[in-house]
Amino acid sequence: MRKSVLIFLVTNILIVALLVHSLWVLITLLFVNGSEDQISRAELPAPNSNVISSRPQLIPKIIHQTYINESIPAHWQGPQQSCLDLHPDYEYKLWTDKKSREFISTEYPWFLETFDGYEFPIQRADAIRYFVLAHFGGIYIDLDDGCNRSLDPLLAYSAWVRRTTPTGISNDVMGAVPRHPFFLKAIDSLPDYNRNWVMPYITVMASTGPLFLSIIWRHYNSATPSPLENDRVRVLFPDEYNNHPWSFFTHHRGSSWHGSDVRLIFWMGHHWALLTFMGCLVSFTVIFFVWWFCNRTVLKGGRKTSFLPEGIRSVIYRSVSGKKDYELVDRHEV
Numbered sequence: 001m002r003k004s005v006l007i008f009l010v011t012n013i014l015i016v017a018l019l020v021h022s023l024w025v026l027i028t029l030l031f032v033n034g035s036e037d038q039i040s041r042a043e044l045p046a047p048n049s050n051v052i053s054s055r056p057q058l059i060p061k062i063i064h065q066t067y068i069n070e071s072i073p074a075h076w077q078g079p080q081q082s083c084l085d086l087h088p089d090y091e092y093k094l095w096t097d098k099k100s101r102e103f104i105s106t107e108y109p110w111f112l113e114t115f116d117g118y119e120f121p122i123q124r125a126d127a128i129r130y131f132v133l134a135h136f137g138g139i140y141i142d143l144d145d146g147c148n149r150s151l152d153p154l155l156a157y158s159a160w161v162r163r164t165t166p167t168g169i170s171n172d173v174m175g176a177v178p179r180h181p182f183f184l185k186a187i188d189s190l191p192d193y194n195r196n197w198v199m200p201y202i203t204v205m206a207s208t209g210p211l212f213l214s215i216i217w218r219h220y221n222s223a224t225p226s227p228l229e230n231d232r233v234r235v236l237f238p239d240e241y242n243n244h245p246w247s248f249f250t251h252h253r254g255s256s257w258h259g260s261d262v263r264l265i266f267w268m269g270h271h272w273a274l275l276t277f278m279g280c281l282v283s284f285t286v287i288f289f290v291w292w293f294c295n296r297t298v299l300k301g302g303r304k305t306s307f308l309p310e311g312i313r314s315v316i317y318r319s320v321s322g323k324k325d326y327e328l329v330d331r332h333e334v
């Protein structure tokens with residue numbers, strides 16, 4: 001095998017290995033559907049069943065919701081009231097911006113700087129729900145989700161989240177006992193995930209939103225030793241979530257914070273075939289360029305007349321070697 005071919009292959013294998021390694025958790029999200037932790041429909045009594053449940057209620061009877069202030073907009077009062085009406089014996093906590101900040105500054109002062117520093121208010125609304133679940137336990141419900149039946153059967157699990165399609169889990173309804181290790185891990189991880197990904201939608205999703213929680217969920221489930229049976233995070237699947245008479249929730253209006261970049265994401269979703277094709281084209285071009293570079297410049301460039309003009313060559317060397325090594329490389333080349 002020619003030396004250049006070998007270098008080419010090794011370089012490419014290294015690049016691919018590095019990418020796969022750094023994106024591994026995201027890649028596994030495409031294959032893991034959470035079915036091993038599914039709360040199966042057989043486990044759940046029908047909405048008006050008079051079967052007497054002997055299962056202990058682990059999760060405290062608290063419903064948490066978040067909004068800017070106490071004036072809930074008219075279109076969300078219906079869903080909010082439906083949850084209140086079905087759960088007269090539950091404590092209700094509405095986390096307004098003011099209450100949320102007070103809570104963080106009193107109970108979790110180490111997080112206050114990150115909390116105040118979030119660029120988008122929805123990031124604070126995301127973060128506070130993990131903190132109150134970790135702290136008090138209970139059930140968090142987004143304001144655009146209404147209740148369709150009593151949530152009592154869901155109190156029997158130490159923690160549960162909702163599955164989303166095509167992949168991952170959502171943070172719009174979740175339940176947990178106080179100090180559940182999954183939510184402790186989530187709040188502990190928030191500062192590390194506080195990065196800006198240029199597009200607001202992706203920044204929110206990955207720093208505090210469903211993508212963040214899905215990644216933590218993957219890490220939590222694949223940790224060694226694996227979570228104890230009592231600490232498993234159970235998963236509510238779409239049929240148990242809404243659209244059926246036996247489902248727990250009803251879904252109203254979409255999220256209120258989506259910006260213009262969401263249109264781009266949806267556009268990308270509709271044009272995935274074109275984008276895949278373009279992606280392959282770009283990858284092959286890059287691979288071809290690496291090949292060309294290994295073959296011509298590195299191995300023969302010194303001996304033969306290079307195919308690249310001198311100016312372009314020094315630019316490449318500079319970017320490859322970094323500024324400090326530029327002179328050295330260049331002198332060697334001359």
Ligand SMILES: *[C@@H]1O[C@H](CO)[C@@H](O)[C@H](O)[C@H]1NC(C)=O
Pocket residue numbers: 068069070071
């Ligand atoms: C609550 O917030 C909304 C939206 O920002 C605002 O229009 C309303 O005036 C606020 N209400 C009170 C009582 O501060």
